[in-house]
Amino acid sequence: MSALHNVSIFQSLTEEDPALLESHGRRRRYDKNFIVVQEGDEGSSMFVILTGRVSVYTANADGKRLWLRDMVAGDYFGEYALLDDSPRSATIHTAEPSEFLEISRDAVLQTFAQSPDAAFGLIQDLVGRIRDLTLRAKALALANSGAKVVFALLSVSVREDGVLVTEVPLTVEQIAERVGVQRETASRALTTLKRKRCVTERARSGQAGAYFEIDPERAPASRISWLTKNRKCGSTRLQTAPDSSSARFSP
Numbered sequence: 001m002s003a004l005h006n007v008s009i010f011q012s013l014t015e016e017d018p019a020l021l022e023s024h025g026r027r028r029r030y031d032k033n034f035i036v037v038q039e040g041d042e043g044s045s046m047f048v049i050l051t052g053r054v055s056v057y058t059a060n061a062d063g064k065r066l067w068l069r070d071m072v073a074g075d076y077f078g079e080y081a082l083l084d085d086s087p088r089s090a091t092i093h094t095a096e097p098s099e100f101l102e103i104s105r106d107a108v109l110q111t112f113a114q115s116p117d118a119a120f121g122l123i124q125d126l127v128g129r130i131r132d133l134t135l136r137a138k139a140l141a142l143a144n145s146g147a148k149v150v151f152a153l154l155s156v157s158v159r160e161d162g163v164l165v166t167e168v169p170l171t172v173e174q175i176a177e178r179v180g181v182q183r184e185t186a187s188r189a190l191t192t193l194k195r196k197r198c199v200t201e202r203a204r205s206g207q208a209g210a211y212f213e214i215d216p217e218r219a220p221a222s223r224i225s226w227l228t229k230n231r232k233c234g235s236t237r238l239q240t241a242p243d244s245s246s247a248r249f250s251p
Contacts, residue, residue, distance in 0.1 A: 006074045012117035024107040029099045037092040043081035044105050052098025058090045067178040145189040148179040150219045169209030
C-alpha cells in the first residue's frame with residue numbers, strides 16, 4: 001500500500017492513484033536538526049512526512065523564532081507552493097531523524113485535476129489550519145505566563161494511563177519559543193507550576209530537555225481548554241472553553 005493512503009488529502013483517490021503519485025516523488029532522509037524548508041526560499045513542491053517529527057516556525061530579522069506547530073508521520077507541508085508562487089512561509093526543522101516524500105507541484109496539480117475531491121480535501125485542511133492558528137493566537141494573547149507554559153507542554157503531549165505526558169523532551173528555551181515569551185519568564189512560570197504540582201518533571205532523557213507530566217485538574221487553563229492531535233488535517237488543534245471562567249482541560 002502506498003504511504004500516501006494515510007495522508008488526509010489523498011484518501012479520496014482510487015486505489016491506484018496514490019501509488020502512481022508516489023512514483024513521481026522523491027524520498028529524502030535527514031538527520032535531526034536539519035532544515036528541510038527555509039522561510040523565504042522559493043518552493044515548487046510539497047512534502048509528506050513518512051517517519052519522524054518536525055517543528056514548524058517563523059522568525060523575524062533578528063532571528064527570534066515563533067513556533068507554529070509540530071508535525072509527524074502522515075502530516076504534510078509545503079502545500080502553499082501548490083497554490084501560488086510565493087516564497088516559503090515558514091521554516092521546517094527536523095526534531096528527530098525523519099524521512100519525507102517530496103512531490104512536485106505539477107504532479108500534485110495533475111492529480112487534483114483528475115480528482116476534484118482531493119483538491120477539496122486540501123481546501124478543508126487549509127481552513128482547519130487557519131482556524132487552529134486563529135484560536136491559538138486568541139488564547140495565547142489572553143493567557144497568563146503559567147497557562148502559556150502549559151500550552152507549550154500540551155502541544156507535544158499524549159494521554160498515558162489517564163495522565164498527560166510530553167512525548168518529546170523540551171528545554172526551557174524551547175518552551176519559551178513555542179509561546180513567544182522570554183526564557184526567564186518561562187523558567188519562573190515552570191518553577192511555579194512544579195511547586196504547585198500542576199506539572200511534574202519526569203526523569204531526564206539523557207539529552208537536552210526533560211519530559212513532563214501535566215495534571216489537568218491543577219494546571220491553569222486560562223482560556224485554553226484542551227489540545228488534541230487532529231490527524232485529519234495534520235495539525236495540533238486548540239479548542240477554547242465556551243465560558244473562560246470555567247475553562248478546564250478535558251479528555
